[in-house]
Amino acid sequence: MTDPVDHLELDCRGLLCPRPIIELAKAIVDVAVGGTVAVVADDPAARVDVQAWCRMRGQEYAGSQVTAAGVPTYLVRRVN
Amino acid sequence: MSQAPAVYLDHASGQPLHPAAREVLEQATGRAYADPRRLHRPAREARLLLDNARAVVAECLGVRPDEVTFTPSGTHAVHLGVLGLLAGRARQGNLLLASSVEHSAVLHAGAWHAARSGRFETVPVDRHGRVSPAAVTAAVARHGEPAVVAVQAANHEVGVLQPVNEVAALVEVPVFVDACASAGRLPLPSGWAAAAASAHKWGGPAGVGVLLVRRSARWRNPFPGDERADERTIGFENVPGALAAAAALRASIEEHDRAPHKLAEVHTSLTSLLADAVESIPDTEVFLAPDGRLPHIVAFSCLYVDGEALVTELDRLGFAVASGSACTASSLEPSHVLTAMGALTHGNVRVSLGRDTLPAHVHRLAEVLPDVVERLRAETGVPR
Numbered sequence: 001m002t003d004p005v006d007h008l009e010l011d012c013r014g015l016l017c018p019r020p021i022i023e024l025a026k027a028i029v030d031v032a033v034g035g036t037v038a039v040v041a042d043d044p045a046a047r048v049d050v051q052a053w054c055r056m057r058g059q060e061y062a063g064s065q066v067t068a069a070g071v072p073t074y075l076v077r078r079v080n
Numbered sequence: 081m082s083q084a085p086a087v088y089l090d091h092a093s094g095q096p097l098h099p100a101a102r103e104v105l106e107q108a109t110g111r112a113y114a115d116p117r118r119l120h121r122p123a124r125e126a127r128l129l130l131d132n133a134r135a136v137v138a139e140c141l142g143v144r145p146d147e148v149t150f151t152p153s154g155t156h157a158v159h160l161g162v163l164g165l166l167a168g169r170a171r172q173g174n175l176l177l178a179s180s181v182e183h184s185a186v187l188h189a190g191a192w193h194a195a196r197s198g199r200f201e202t203v204p205v206d207r208h209g210r211v212s213p214a215a216v217t218a219a220v221a222r223h224g225e226p227a228v229v230a231v232q233a234a235n236h237e238v239g240v241l242q243p244v245n246e247v248a249a250l251v252e253v254p255v256f257v258d259a260c261a262s263a264g265r266l267p268l269p270s271g272w273a274a275a276a277a278s279a280h281k282w283g284g285p286a287g288v289g290v291l292l293v294r295r296s297a298r299w300r301n302p303f304p305g306d307e308r309a310d311e312r313t314i315g316f317e318n319v320p321g322a323l324a325a326a327a328a329l330r331a332s333i334e335e336h337d338r339a340p341h342k343l344a345e346v347h348t349s350l351t352s353l354l355a356d357a358v359e360s361i362p363d364t365e366v367f368l369a370p371d372g373r374l375p376h377i378v379a380f381s382c383l384y385v386d387g388e389a390l391v392t393e394l395d396r397l398g399f400a401v402a403s404g405s406a407c408t409a410s411s412l413e414p415s416h417v418l419t420a421m422g423a424l425t426h427g428n429v430r431v432s433l434g435r436d437t438l439p440a441h442v443h444r445l446a447e448v449l450p451d452v453v454e455r456l457r458a459e460t461g462v463p464r
Contacts, residue, residue, distance in 0.1 A: 016406070016412070017405075017406060017414070017425065017426040018383070018384050018385060018386055018426040018427060018460075021383065021384060021426065022384050022460045022461070022462055025383075025384065025462045025463070026461065026462060026463065029463060043406075043412065044406070044412060044413055044414065045405075045406045045412075045413075045414040045425045045426060048414060048418070048419050048422065048423070048424075048425050049414075049424055049425055049426055051422065052365070052381075052422065052423060052424035052425070053383065053424070055422075056363060056365065056383060056424065057363070057383075
């Protein structure tokens with residue numbers, strides 16, 4: 001087991017839901033509490049489902065931005 | 081290998097033909113073939129039967145017979161209702177305001193209106209999918225006074241009832257009500273100017289919609305129109321279909337409200353039981369609105385599970401259910417209803433019961449669901 005990191009970026013371009021959410025759930029344990037995971041995902045369902053996942057799993061949704069290439073990126077902060 | 085007959089739990093998409101409708105359809109097909117506008121005896125017979133169907137539907141829905149129009153589909157009734165009210169208000173304004181969880185038939189009518197220089201805006205809903213009178217007030221403040229407001233009686237995907245009476249009392253403009261999901265099961269709300277329903281959702285035949293327009297409403301045909309017995313609709317009247325729809329509606333209303341086995345109560349208890357079973361599965365969301373819901377629908381979403389895989393696996397086990405997940409739709413867009421609710425859109429299932437649903441069917445589904453979800457999740461590699 002590697003030491004937790006402060007930030008991870010997941011390239012989920014081309015993946016359809018629920019795959020980006022599955023990748024998010026796998027990656028969250030690799031960041032420290034207080035750290036963040038950025039989910040880069042072009043599936044329109046990810047916009048809703050990342051936030052729903054945060055609500056259901058008690059993590060913090062920290063907003064979205066768009067990459068230089070125009071792909072939405074959703075930021076999740078680990079709080080537990 | 082022979083398969084067990086499917087347990088059909090997708091009644092919200094379409095009901096099997098009610099036995100009462102089947103009988104009427106067979107009898108009427110032989111009798112009601114003539115053009116009801118003609119003057120000869122077969123035509124008068126067809127006209128009489130069409131008027132009978134109209135009278136029965138009017139009585140069942142608590143409206144006047146001259147407020148009832150049979151249309152070629154529920155979708156067409158929705159389009160006529162929404163766009164006809166807008167046409168009647170063209171001089172007052174062109175803004176259509178609709179809840180964001182309306183059936184796609186309403187949203188398509190809104191888009192069509194917007195493409196013809198009209199305006200179309202939606203009102204957000206809460207987590208249960210319910211539009212609040214306060215949200216309507218806020219939308220009016222933001223977008224201006226609407227010409228027409230569209231609010232469904234009940235949502236077709238999650239079953240939440242909408243506060244149509246309150247919204248209608250609030251806005252003081254004509255309200256269109258899509259009652260396709262609830263008609264035949266629950267009484268119509270009040271306060272609307274036009275409404276639509278669909279016969280195959282209450283056990284009538286496909287291809288019969290019902291448009292209701294209040295006598296006091298200003299409605300103008302938004303389409304080219306026709307010269308039929310009823311000027312609001314188009315095409316040769318489907319008299320056998322209308323009669324069968326009327327018979328099924330009367331039977332459905334009786335069954336939902338007749339003691340001691342009121343179907344509405346039986347369905348409420350069975351969908352609650354299924355909801356409890358799903359609640360016990362970790363990482364699931366059940367959409368069972370408090371304070372008013374359709375008795376026969378329960379929907380839920382399961383984290384990490386592919387909606388298509390879930391529907392396919394349940395089908396393999398003999399259960400026919402629907403899903404609002406993107407992977408089960410014709411587009412990549414997830415359900416606009418779940419999206420508007422901020423709900424999980426993947427791993428979604430809608431179970432909807434009908435008059436032939438046995439308690440044992442629902443109990444069996446409640447038994448197998450936890451294992452099915454667990455099995456599909458095990459393949460994902462998500463740490464448990």
